[in-house]
Amino acid sequence: MRPFNKYWAIFKIQLLNVMAYPSELLGRSFSIIIFMLVFASLWRTAYGIAGTDTLQGITLPGMLWYLMIAETIELSRPRVSTTISRQVKTGELAYVLNKPYNFLAYHFSTSFADSLFRMLTNALIGGIVVSLMFGSPPPAWGWPLAAIALIGAWALNFCMMALIGLAAFITEEISSFEWIFQKALFILGGMMIPLEFLPGWLRTVAERLPFAYAMYGPARLFIDPSLEGFYSLLAGQLVWLLVLGGALALAYNRGARYLAVNGG
């Protein structure tokens, strides 16, 4: 129980830290309004030109709800890579590493606290905007399934971002890796468009990659909930979590040997 207490305490203090400036936090969440207005205009035109109610089996309101969830995932993605890189550059890492806790579990706790408020406010504000434009959301019974899938997606994103962050132990600067990751998530994760719109071969590849389980899967489940889809998504997320979690543990153990903390 004691180890859990530590990480719960770390989660709580980071949550307090995040909420030290609530108005700034809330202000940042309003960016989802702009994104949803732009997407609404874009997809209204696309559906209008196609002259159809559904594109690749998705209705216009369904598309907007899909994009709202995808944007919520993107805007609440853990920023752990940037945090680790900053800690290496400034030498703050010295304090993070010399405490009796697991380095990765520490970052997991702080990142989750960091994302939680953003995830809730983005989903709430984004949901209100889409409701006002396109009416009621998908069936409520699917929401808890999507919420669980969102947590799985967050954990997958954490593993991938932390792997990029650990590269800072060797390279210090990781912004180029972050850029590549974000673009992969945009296309292969289905953030710009659902994977149904990709060419057949690319869709087949993308559906098997972790990016899809970290974004497309939960967003698609939200607009088209089914128990079968939920279990399949959860299984895929678990497999990728095991693979990426293992890679993360390995990378951390190896990376610690190469670490050069700046300053002093």
Added chain:
Amino acid sequence: MPAIKVTDLKKVFKSKRKEAGMLGSLRSLTHPEYKTIEAVCGLSFEMEAGELLGFIGPNGAGKSTTIKILTGILFPTGGDASVLGYTPWRDRHKLAYQIGTVFGQRPQLWYHLPAIDTFTLFGKIYELDELVLKRRIGFLAETFEIGDLLEIPVRKLSLGQRMRCETAASLLHSPKLLLLDEPSIGLDVVAKQRIRDAIREMSKLENVGVLLTSHDAGDLEALCRRVIIINHGQIVYHDKVSNLKRKYLTSKLVEVRYAAEVNQDFQIYGMETLKVGRYGVKLRFDTKNTSVDLVMSRLSEKGSLVDITISDPPLEEVIARIYEEAA
């Protein structure tokens, strides 16, 4: 068993070299060149339990790298070290329960929150019982005189107040060894003195060993019995502080400011004039030949004093003298 035993410790960093300008950047991409920096070169020393050991040297001497190796953050390139019976880089987790650290230039307290929140968090991290934690916070608040600061957000504290809270936080779990990396950096004279007094008090009360790195010889004089001076990653001096004071810290710098203009050929018997300004003078004297009392009376004979500062020579100067003697 010594609290710290270091044998032939080495740490080499490799850093990429880059020539100036765009062409240099391109060249470093196609033909990368690396420079090796020997931060620590074959360091060996021991420190007894409960001892206050000064580990000083100028910037870039290898002090912080050594501390980071001793806390297990960095892996050494060669040699061996044992801290409280643990090999730091292999047993970092276990060692963390036994040591406290303060890196003077880096905050460990949550910046936007009151220090008491970080203290409570550390209580959980170090697995302290709630009652024990409460008593401990009360005791440290009294020793470090921070009782009225604990509920103020850290960002609103002065540097001196923050450093007292930082040091108290590092002692929350009653460590056997405290590793202080430049705890007094940037502090004014009063703040420095308060930190030093509290550290001395804690070491005496709880037999906490203190390894103190600093580039301020004043920290050393105030706190430590023994001193190791390092430069370029090597030990250049290792002796009692009293011997160092007798041999090298006898020279003092005096900066004086007078109410009226001073004579440009200002001279005082027993003192060396270094610089003469319109109202101020900078001089040097040796306490072996001239007492501070005598200096004060001779300076006041010259005119009405507005301000006076007596300081130790910079550590670089002391090291230069040590090198000169060795040669």
